[in-house]
Amino acid sequence: MIYTVTLNTAIDRIVHIDGILTRKHNNKTKSISLDIGGKATHVSIVLSSLNILNIATGFVGDLNKDILYTLLEEKNVIYDFVSQKNSAIRETLVLIDNSGKGSYMITEQGFEISNQSYNRLLEKFDNCVKENDIVVFAGGPPKGVDIQKYKELLLLIKRKQGRLVVDAADEYLKTAVEIKPYLIKPNELEFQELIGHQLQSISEYTMEIRKLLNYGIEYVVVSLGKNGSLVGHQNNIYKITPPKIREVNDTGCGDVFLGGIVAQLFANQHPEDIFRFATALSASKAELDKSSSFSLEKAEAFLNDVIIQKIEEVTI
Ligand code: TA6
Numbered sequence: 521m522i523y524t525v526t527l528n529t530a531i532d533r534i535v536h537i538d539g540i541l542t543r544k545h546n547n548k549t550k551s552i553s554l555d556i557g558g559k560a561t562h563v564s565i566v567l568s569s570l571n572i573l574n575i576a577t578g579f580v581g582d583l584n585k586d587i588l589y590t591l592l593e594e595k596n597v598i599y600d601f602v603s604q605k606n607s608a609i610r611e612t613l614v615l616i617d618n619s620g621k622g623s624y625m626i627t628e629q630g631f632e633i634s635n636q637s638y639n640r641l642l643e644k645f646d647n648c649v650k651e652n653d654i655v656v657f658a659g660g661p662p663k664g665v666d667i668q669k670y671k672e673l674l675l676l677i678k679r680k681q682g683r684l685v686v687d688a689a690d691e692y693l694k695t696a697v698e699i700k701p702y703l704i705k706p707n708e709l710e711f712q713e714l715i716g717h718q719l720q721s722i723s724e725y726t727m728e729i730r731k732l733l734n735y736g737i738e739y740v741v742v743s744l745g746k747n748g749s750l751v752g753h754q755n756n757i758y759k760i761t762p763p764k765i766r767e768v769n770d771t772g773c774g775d776v777f778l779g780g781i782v783a784q785l786f787a788n789q790h791p792e793d794i795f796r797f798a799t800a801l802s803a804s805k806a807e808l809d810k811s812s813s814f815s816l817e818k819a820e821a822f823l824n825d826v827i828i829q830k831i832e833e834v835t836i
Contacts, residue, residue: 522574522654522786523645524564525673528630528662529580529601530557530612531588532771532811537617541624547617555810556591557612557627559659559687559775564597565812566779566801572786575600577644579662581607581631595812602640607631614771616809623769633664642676651681656782657696658687658775671695683785687778689713697732703739703785704732705778711742725750726757726831739791741781743774748799748827753791756830760795763825765803772811777802780819792828799826 536550556565564576576599580588585603592599610628649655655677661670670692677684684701686693689710697704697714712719715728725742729752732740740752746767748760780798789797800822805814 521648521650522567522572522656522782523649524560524567524574524576524578524656524658526558526560526576526578526659527633527657527665527670528558528659529561529578529588529609530627530630531555531584531591531609532557532612532614534614534616534769534810536809537615539617540619541615541617553810554587554591555614556588556595556812559778560656561588561592561597562772562775562812563656563658563779563782564592564599565595566776566814567783567786568596568598569814569816570783572783574598577601577641579604579633579637579641581609583608585609600644602637602644604631604634604637612811614769614811616769620767622767623771625771630662633662635664638665638669642673645673645676645680649677649680649682653680653682654685654702654782654786655682656685656687656778658685658778660689661692667691667695671699674699674701685778685782685785687774697735697737700736702737703741703781704737705741705743705774705781707743707745707774722750722759722831726752729757739781741795743777745770745773749777749795750831751791751795756791758792758795759829759831760799761827761829762799762803763822765807765822767806769809769811770806772813773802773805776805776812776814796823796826796828 532555538548538550567574580601610630613626615624685703686696742750751758780801784794800819804818
């Protein structure tokens with residue numbers, strides 16, 4: 521089984537601006553729509569679109585959970601969240617204008633997780649997670665889930681011999697790395713923060729990636745946005761270059777990328793096939809406006825345009 525864990529779920533409000541977003545100007549909207557936000561929920565959407573059985577879990581607020589549940593059901597996602605009373609799922613405002621320069625994202629903090637809710641999630645994992653299950657933690661934890669509690673969740677998955685996939689930042693990523701997850705997927709800023717200093721060249725990145733592989737992490741994936749990603753697995757490090765696309769909204773690209781990776785991991789694909797598919801799928805997302813949308817057809821068409829190089833051949 522695959523579980524995706526969004527500790528701080530979100531509902532994205534996608535606002536299309538008529539023209540270019542301008543300060544001190546009455547910017548008119550063209551359209552407003554709701555979409556599933558949060559990170560691991562997007563992984564579930566990818567898996568469900570590929571008919572890969574998975575359960576989306578984490579925390580929701582009971583005041584507006586039906587909005588998120590309706591959005592998830594529209595995407596055929598099976599979910600089993602811990603619902604906290606008198607709490608509301610946060611909103612993320614995603615502003616897209618006609619500049620073609622990408623979106624603005626403004627996220628609320630989210631409600632504070634109570635001890636009771638936290639213990640309910642622990643109990644859920646303790647009862648459900650089995651050996652070799654894939655458990656994906658993606659997104660920043662909310663108030664109420666401090667580093668200790670986050671670590672306790674991760675350690676429980678490890679104790680159950682689940683394969684831990686983590687997309688996190690700052691102290692939470694550091695904590696995850698300490699307990700040797702199966703896969704980590706920081707972006708370049710998160711990776712440099714993890715390492716503790718700026719990395720100026722591909723060779724500096726590969727040196728740090730190799731250290732983490734030797735420490736015992738199965739996959740070290742550093743996403744580089746438009747420049748693709750660096751992927752370390754066993755004794756290979758790859759530079760993955762995405763196809764050229766017409767960007768509409770890059771919100772959610774990293775999550776769809778992770779969803780593509782998890783889908784291929786589940787199918788036990790070869791690393792080059794895993795990241796070719798995940799990169800093509802993420803590229804298809806960038807051409808669409810919703811946070812959680814992507815195109816399997818477009819991804820198929822992009823596959824041959826993804827460039828994969830073993831790091832020795834890569835020149836900067
Ligand atoms: O990565 C895109 C996204 O998941 C948006 O859908 C929005 O919900 C935001 O990121 C949430 O990010 P956060 O790190 O606050 O969980």
